[in-house]
Amino acid sequence: MTNSDSPLVTTFAGLPANYCFTGWNKLAIDIVSAMSSYIPGQYSVIIDSKTAPGVSDQGKLWHKRFDDGASGSPSGRIYQFYLGRWVSPHQVSPLGNNRIWFEGNLASLWAMDEGSGNDPATDVPTETTGAFWEEDVNYRHRFPLHYGTTVNPDPAYTFNVGSTGGNIEIALNANTMPPHEHYIANDDSNNTGVLSAVNFAVWAHGLASSSTDYVLYGSTTESDRGQTSTTGGDGAGATVPFNIMNPYRVGMWAKRTVRRYFVG
Numbered sequence: 444m445t446n447s448d449s450p451l452v453t454t455f456a457g458l459p460a461n462y463c464f465t466g467w468n469k470l471a472i473d474i475v476s477a478m479s480s481y482i483p484g485q486y487s488v489i490i491d492s493k494t495a496p497g498v499s500d501q502g503k504l505w506h507k508r509f510d511d512g513a514s515g516s517p518s519g520r521i522y523q524f525y526l527g528r529w530v531s532p533h534q535v536s537p538l539g540n541n542r543i544w545f546e547g548n549l550a551s552l553w554a555m556d557e558g559s560g561n562d563p564a565t566d567v568p569t570e571t572t573g574a575f576w577e578e579d580v581n582y583r584h585r586f587p588l589h590y591g592t593t594v595n596p597d598p599a600y601t602f603n604v605g606s607t608g609g610n611i612e613i614a615l616n617a618n619t620m621p622p623h624e625h626y627i628a629n630d631d632s633n634n635t636g637v638l639s640a641v642n643f644a645v646w647a648h649g650l651a652s653s654s655t656d657y658v659l660y661g662s663t664t665e666s667d668r669g670q671t672s673t674t675g676g677d678g679a680g681a682t683v684p685f686n687i688m689n690p691y692r693v694g695m696w697a698k699r700t701v702r703r704y705f706v707g
Contacts, residue, residue, distance in 0.1 A: 505524075530705065539699055541698070543696070545696070562574075
């Protein structure tokens with residue numbers, strides 16, 4: 444016997460020989476008791492409960508019903524019995540190329556998604572134990588950059604996946620400074636027209652020129668070159684590096700460990 448509204452197949456084993464019923468209600472009960480039904484094909488029975496099914500149900504699927512927060516862990520997952528326990532695969536593949544941005548301390552990262560909360564370096568994860576997430580130390584002090592070849596400047600720069608570069612500080616060299624000029628220092632405050640020992644420029648006064656501008660003069664100890672005024676650096680001749688970092692917000696990039704399963 445089949446039901447036209449569902450693929451349920453029902454069979455009736457029959458009543459015992461010489462059966463005699465004592466009432467209509469008893470007859471109905473005996474007929475139903477002798478019937479059995481099944482759904483043909485490949486089907487899995489899903490147990491819906493907050494607690495793990497017993498040993499006799501380990502061949503079935505378990506839907507861990509949503510917990511109201513009174514006890515237990517987050518739920519709504521489908522578990523199957525594997526490796527001696529009820530497990531459910533994590534939605535992100537272990538040791539994959541996926542990265543997430545995380546703003547919190549390491550202990551909370553290791554505890555995320557029902558992880559153990561322990562350092563993966565000492566509590567080494569397995570398929571069913573340990574932390575699900577760990578810090579990707581390759582991103583410490585580094586900004587992510589999309590791969591590819593730049594259009595400008597010329598020559599172009601090519602960035603390959605996994606390559607590194609850049610600096611936090613930079614010190615300008617002579618060829619990286621903007622073009623600029625310096626004034627020549629005057630050492631003729633007493634109008635003597637005589638150069639100092641380091642050959643500063645002096646006011647001409649017509650000594651060797653009819654010009655009234657600054658003119659370079661030599662001396663018996665110095666060449667005929669003037670000295671420009673000092674500028675830039677730390678004031679003592681040393682170049683001071685400066686910070687070139689973009690405005691930032693600190694967190695960490697995290698990656699999956701080898702742990703594969705939630706445990707119910």
